Amino acid sequence: MSVDESHGRGGAAVRPTLRTLAAETGFAVATVSRALANDPKIAESTRETVAAAAQRLGYVPDRAAQRLRTGRTKVISLMLDPHHEILGFTNHLIEGLTGAMVGSGYHLTVFPQTVGGDTLAPIQHVVRNNLADGVIFSRTRDDDMRVRFLLERGFPFASHGRTRGPAPHPFVDFDNDAFAHAATMRLADKGAKSVCLISPPEPYTFAGHLRAGVRRAAAERGMTVTIPEHLSIDSPPEQVSAWAESLDPVPDGFVFPGEVSYLATAAGLRRRGLEHGRDYHAVIKVSSSLLSLVDPGLDQIFEDIREAGRLLGESILGAVGTEKGAMPEGVIYAPVVLYR
Amino acid sequence: MSVDESHGRGGAAVRPTLRTLAAETGFAVATVSRALANDPKIAESTRETVAAAAQRLGYVPDRAAQRLRTGRTKVISLMLDPHHEILGFTNHLIEGLTGAMVGSGYHLTVFPQTVGGDTLAPIQHVVRNNLADGVIFSRTRDDDMRVRFLLERGFPFASHGRTRGPAPHPFVDFDNDAFAHAATMRLADKGAKSVCLISPPEPYTFAGHLRAGVRRAAAERGMTVTIPEHLSIDSPPEQVSAWAESLDPVPDGFVFPGEVSYLATAAGLRRRGLEHGRDYHAVIKVSSSLLSLVDPGLDQIFEDIREAGRLLGESILGAVGTEKGAMPEGVIYAPVVLYR
DNA sequence: GAGAGATTTTGTAACGTTTTAAAACGCCAT
DNA sequence: ATGGCGTTTTAAAACGTTACAAAATCTCTC
Numbered sequence A, B: 001m002s003v004d005e006s007h008g009r010g011g012a013a014v015r016p017t018l019r020t021l022a023a024e025t026g027f028a029v030a031t032v033s034r035a036l037a038n039d040p041k042i043a044e045s046t047r048e049t050v051a052a053a054a055q056r057l058g059y060v061p062d063r064a065a066q067r068l069r070t071g072r073t074k075v076i077s078l079m080l081d082p083h084h085e086i087l088g089f090t091n092h093l094i095e096g097l098t099g100a101m102v103g104s105g106y107h108l109t110v111f112p113q114t115v116g117g118d119t120l121a122p123i124q125h126v127v128r129n130n131l132a133d134g135v136i137f138s139r140t141r142d143d144d145m146r147v148r149f150l151l152e153r154g155f156p157f158a159s160h161g162r163t164r165g166p167a168p169h170p171f172v173d174f175d176n177d178a179f180a181h182a183a184t185m186r187l188a189d190k191g192a193k194s195v196c197l198i199s200p201p202e203p204y205t206f207a208g209h210l211r212a213g214v215r216r217a218a219a220e221r222g223m224t225v226t227i228p229e230h231l232s233i234d235s236p237p238e239q240v241s242a243w244a245e246s247l248d249p250v251p252d253g254f255v256f257p258g259e260v261s262y263l264a265t266a267a268g269l270r271r272r273g274l275e276h277g278r279d280y281h282a283v284i285k286v287s288s289s290l291l292s293l294v295d296p297g298l299d300q301i302f303e304d305i306r307e308a309g310r311l312l313g314e315s316i317l318g319a320v321g322t323e324k325g326a327m328p329e330g331v332i333y334a335p336v337v338l339y340r
Numbered sequence C: 001g002a003g004a005g006a007t008t009t010t011g012t013a014a015c016g017t018t019t020t021a022a023a024a025c026g027c028c029a030t
Numbered sequence D: 001a002t003g004g005c006g007t008t009t010t011a012a013a014a015c016g017t018t019a020c021a022a023a024a025t026c027t028c029t030c
Helices: A018-025 A029-036 A044-057 A063-070 A089-101 A121-128 A145-153 A176-189 A205-221 A237-245 A259-271 A290-294 A305-321 B018-025 B029-036 B044-057 B063-070 B089-101 B121-128 B145-153 B176-189 B205-221 B237-245 B259-271 B290-294 B305-321
Strands: A075-080 A107-112 A134-137 A157-160 A171-174 A194-197 A224-226 A253-256 A281-286 A299-302 A330-333 B075-080 B107-112 B134-137 B157-160 B171-174 B194-197 B224-226 B253-256 B281-286 B299-302 B330-333
Touching: A018 A029, A018 A044, A029 A044, A063 B063, A075 A089, A075 A121, A075 A305, A075 B089, A089 A107, A089 A305, A089 B075, A089 B089, A089 B107, A107 A121, A107 B089, A121 A134, A121 A145, A134 A305, A145 A157, A157 A305, A171 A176, A171 A205, A171 A305, A176 A194, A176 A205, A176 A253, A176 A281, A176 A299, A194 A205, A205 A224, A237 A259, A237 B290, A253 A259, A259 A281, A259 A290, A259 B290, A281 A290, A290 B259, A305 A330, B018 B029, B018 B044, B029 B044, B075 B089, B075 B121, B075 B305, B089 B107, B089 B305, B107 B121, B121 B134, B121 B145, B134 B305, B145 B157, B157 B305, B171 B176, B171 B205, B171 B305, B176 B194, B176 B205, B176 B253, B176 B281, B176 B299, B194 B205, B205 B224, B237 B259, B253 B259, B259 B281, B259 B290, B281 B290, B305 B330
Parallel strands: A075 A107, A075 A134, A134 A157, A157 A171, A171 A330, A194 A224, A194 A253, A253 A281, A281 A299, B075 B107, B075 B134, B134 B157, B157 B171, B171 B330, B194 B224, B194 B253, B253 B281, B281 B299
Antiparallel strands: A107 B107
């Protein structure tokens, strides 16, 4: 007999409420409520009695009632934007997030980006209509409207990625600078004289980190740097592919912040008869093991998106748990080098 | 001035409630409630007055209160299981789902599969604790515990994939039979004499559909069929890869229900010096444009996961909207042939 | 001009929880 | 016994909504 089986005395299973427990134990509803909340002003003995009854009847508090009474939703909202570049991003992020939230009593709801790319609107909607206790979003910008809005309202959040602004806030970010630096060093070790970076669009903070990392390493090793403008990891693959095909001169080293831009570039170069490992080298940031299948010799550096999700989950739970405005802590997770 | 700006008379923005509207319009709270609900027993004029006031004050009903009162959560739960095989599955499915739910007032929450692979537990949790009005799940089996449980409880749901059981229920399914048939025909057209199918694990309903489609076409065209046991699209890529490398004899035609199994198999065959297009043919079911990048010559058939999500969304909204038990309708969406 | 009938509005009671302030209880010193 | 004090319990109100039954208002018809 399962523990949360219906104990209905013959009829349809009726959900036990505080009133049920009160009747069962002989205490008042208020007492039962506080006993379950582990209020220290409740006698130890009654706490046990109530806990036992709750366990026996399979009591579980009604979220709607709690939410109505307390104003807390016990919900975290994830703002979803389509990621063309990072394979399995959504899946891994959600896995990490829900993993961190298991047992916390919090639920995860997902809000789509409204078409037209307005990234602030869904967040305003959530905040204004009290649809969650905290929000998570990604693709953070140097100067991010969402961060500004949420800080101003004192609304808990955690972002994937940092801002450049002076105001501290909770975030989780991959060390893109370290990745880019390591990748460029690797290219130098392989004998590359020039390095080309397919960058994310400028406004995203991590674009700056990637560029900085590449430039620093290139300076150390005397390499030339090219970063194509009018082209980003968000460009349609066909466009990237075409760009690569018409590249002149062809750099002998590439840093790719994602699988797709690599595949697109490699396709373009291949049409010109250029092959990876022979005519150029590449280091690719991956978040899946997929690329190893298409070419086992590739130099890959791993970004653990599931871990990012886990950290974001912990971060936001901390933020909603503590008193308003406390602990704007950021955490940075490290690249995992897969080559050699 | 934005339409839902706070109209607070100087102080902190206080959310307007029905009581606010009642005071504002001079009607009773009950009247306001029913006016907003478009109750036909309310005079047209008052409906307009109330609607105007609601609009002006930026009134939006409190979900918690509605949920407490009505018992309806206005939430749909998506049961998430990790899909190694289909690239971008989660992302696309959620995009489709949320797209279909926009404007419906429903929210989407996501529940992870509890580790250990118990697929029923999270659903029971949602149903027993009234955490949603309907659930969505995928990877449906011939005889599916979840379907049985939900039908028995009369709980609204829509599954991605069918069951084989006699009881009808709402589902959305890809026409895997048609895909497999078309794929095999294509292989025959290319001159293949034998066809090998990497199948999903037996219990999943779509495994049967795929096998049937392949076998039917093979019979029509006089091809031999092999379906490796102890190997499925869920097998780790390394295992698939190793299997391919040791394959003997090597079939001259392959049907792949997903990108990953193709990449793994091709990697194994490549290590033996066998090349696609020369030594064997392949038709692959894809859900992204990624494979075109690695090999533009590949024969691909597209499964639109976003569309699946959209259909699932419509389906579940229909199911929760109508009276209990009505309209167990299933919908099948078609393959999109990309070759030629 | 009064009553019947239809239309429209409203007061009240829930839904299940937490919180505030007050009541009950036990115990000890007077 | 009485009062006082610390501990433990409780009644009642509130959160914002919907639903039921009853009240109020309007519209006819005789």
